[in-house]
Amino acid sequence: xxxxxxVQHLKKYFPVRKGLFSRIGxxxxxxxxxxxxxxxxxxxGLVGESGCGKTTIGRCILRLIEPSSxxxxxxxxxxxxxxxxxxxxxxxxxxxxxxxPYASLNPRxxxxxxxxxxxxxxxxxxxxERKARVADLMRQVGLQESASRRFPHEFSGGQRxxxxxxxxxxxxxxxxxxxxxxxxxxxSVQAQVINLLHELQDEFGLTYLFIAHDLSVVRHFSxxxxxxxxxxxxxxxxASKLYSAPLHPYTRALLSAVPVPVxxxxxxxxxxxxxVPTPLDPPAGCRFHTRCPxxxxxxxxxxxxxxxxxxxxxxxxxxxFSVIS
Amino acid sequence: xxxxWKEIRKSKLAxxxxxxxxxxxxxxxxxxxxxxxxxxxxxxxxxxxxxYGPKSPSVDHPLGTDDLGRDLLSRIVYGSRVSLQVGIxxxxxxxxIGVTLGMLAGYFGGWLDLIITWLTDTAxxxxxxxxAIAVMAIVPNPDIFWIFLVLGLIGWAGIARVVRGKVxxxxxxxxxxxxxxxxxxxxxIMIYHILPNCMAPIMVSATINIAGNILTEAWLSFLGLGAQxxxxxxxxxxxxxxxxxxxxxxxxxxxxxxxxxxVLGWNLLGDGLRDALDPRLKDV
Numbered sequence: 044x045x046x047x048x049x050v051q052h053l054k055k056y057f058p059v060r061k062g063l064f065s066r067i068g069x070x071x072x073x074x075x076x077x078x079x080x081x082x083x084x085x086x087x088g089l090v091g092e093s094g095c096g097k098t099t100i101g102r103c104i105l106r107l108i109e110p111s112s113x114x115x116x117x118x119x120x121x122x123x124x125x126x127x128x129x130x131x132x133x134x135x136x137x138x139x140x141x142x143x144p145y146a147s148l149n150p151r152x153x154x155x156x157x158x159x160x161x162x163x164x165x166x167x168x169x170x171x172e173r174k175a176r177v178a179d180l181m182r183q184v185g186l187q188e189s190a191s192r193r194f195p196h197e198f199s200g201g202q203r204x205x206x207x208x209x210x211x212x213x214x215x216x217x218x219x220x221x222x223x224x225x226x227x228x229x230x231s232v233q234a235q236v237i238n239l240l241h242e243l244q245d246e247f248g249l250t251y252l253f254i255a256h257d258l259s260v261v262r263h264f265s266x267x268x269x270x271x272x273x274x275x276x277x278x279x280x281x282a283s284k285l286y287s288a289p290l291h292p293y294t295r296a297l298l299s300a301v302p303v304p305v306x307x308x309x310x311x312x313x314x315x316x317x318x319v320p321t322p323l324d325p326p327a328g329c330r331f332h333t334r335c336p337x338x339x340x341x342x343x344x345x346x347x348x349x350x351x352x353x354x355x356x357x358x359x360x361x362x363x364f365s366v367i368s
Numbered sequence: 369x370x371x372x373w374k375e376i377r378k379s380k381l382a383x384x385x386x387x388x389x390x391x392x393x394x395x396x397x398x399x400x401x402x403x404x405x406x407x408x409x410x411x412x413x414x415x416x417x418x419x420y421g422p423k424s425p426s427v428d429h430p431l432g433t434d435d436l437g438r439d440l441l442s443r444i445v446y447g448s449r450v451s452l453q454v455g456i457x458x459x460x461x462x463x464x465i466g467v468t469l470g471m472l473a474g475y476f477g478g479w480l481d482l483i484i485t486w487l488t489d490t491a492x493x494x495x496x497x498x499x500a501i502a503v504m505a506i507v508p509n510p511d512i513f514w515i516f517l518v519l520g521l522i523g524w525a526g527i528a529r530v531v532r533g534k535v536x537x538x539x540x541x542x543x544x545x546x547x548x549x550x551x552x553x554x555x556x557i558m559i560y561h562i563l564p565n566c567m568a569p570i571m572v573s574a575t576i577n578i579a580g581n582i583l584t585e586a587w588l589s590f591l592g593l594g595a596q597x598x599x600x601x602x603x604x605x606x607x608x609x610x611x612x613x614x615x616x617x618x619x620x621x622x623x624x625x626x627x628x629x630x631v632l633g634w635n636l637l638g639d640g641l642r643d644a645l646d647p648r649l650k651d652v
Binding site: 102105107131132134135137138139141142143146147148149150151152160161164165207210214 | 545
């Protein structure tokens, strides 16, 4: 499988200014040295708690946020070095589906205009051709064509998300960053949207970077899954491996929290103590050691940062104790 | 639009404001066709042969006449044209400048924002009255035209500040981000995504700006720095009636009332619009 997206040592630090003269008082390390790659036609799931930096990664890849350092290669091109016109041109190939379908559609534009906008910007086709394409797209995502003259507030959350998907697909992108596309929707609607994304992937050969905080949603959707904690990837493995044989204590804790739809089955919850530390001043050594059931009292965890190593068959993990456990 | 009307109808004050403003606009547009007297026609009989002073309100002159025998009703009706013109034209100037600067500052940020914010603060700190007086005193023939300009050049700061704030928030909305992701340029984003979503605060500040302009025009004219005689400007009419205040109250009272009601009407409409358009205040 050839690599479509290759992210190397991506960092995004947000400066925190304080005091009268806006001195930079520190940095929120939202994304701290993250590397991964996504193959053509693959779906990479990116999971983690709120505030762990997964959305920031998505926006950095689209360069909606400028990364602090690192490089992002897309089909061999370095996105970081693109000039503005080149960047705008490349944006055809990378699109994003946002989390909140209530915020991601311009309330003053009709559905038709929203979906058509990308085509207009890139000068695709004539007016009539564009209209036909919009009608096509609307059918593909399961909307009625008559909806094109209506405004976003007339639609439900699920329908709005379909509009968002149609907009993202209008330009035939190669990569779609799905930024928690279903977490704002009802469970029944979630399944519909997930299935739609699946069908579209098969039909158009799309590559997804699927960001979510729900492991069970990601499980059915991803080929590989990356687990993030506090700006770093803790574990990265093929989906089946990650769910059947997780190596990192954090992944195990997350998995133990997924409800199992079997009555009377007692699962052992691994409860993590405390809260996620502030990314303004992440713990030294392993970032997870303050809450880790394994390495809480281990000196090595407190003092040295574990290497992100491969444990065979594309299973990567950053933990000192991953072999033993 | 339908939604807007629904929201406005909920508030009695807003409806009152809308009613007053509508009547005012109708008066300015159609009123002159129903008048019997030319607002400039001087009654020589009254001035020279029978110097009894202004005529009191009667069937003939419902609001009386001034000291030159000019019908006050006619002058007030024509005065509504003057005040509307000043209010709306100055508002247009102020809105154009304010929206442009506020948009640039909010959208691009950085040093441009710094400079524009600094300009806005300066415009705020500068006593507007003083500037108006200075300009009107300097120009060779102070006229209503200069008032448009002065008021427009004073009034933009408030609008710029409101627009900048709104742009700062709309810029971060996901629909703006998605337009960027589609590859939209700055101008497209500003015109299609940001401006339409800033319309609510712009409309509110523009309406309230009109009220302010009318009031400022009135007192500038009252001080003799605005409209010049024999223009039927309400502020000027109050000045002319000043000398007769104790004995012939109507010369001051009616133009004064006209100013008060008009300004009140625009302000009520502005507040009503704010309530109708601001989702945070909805259903409270």
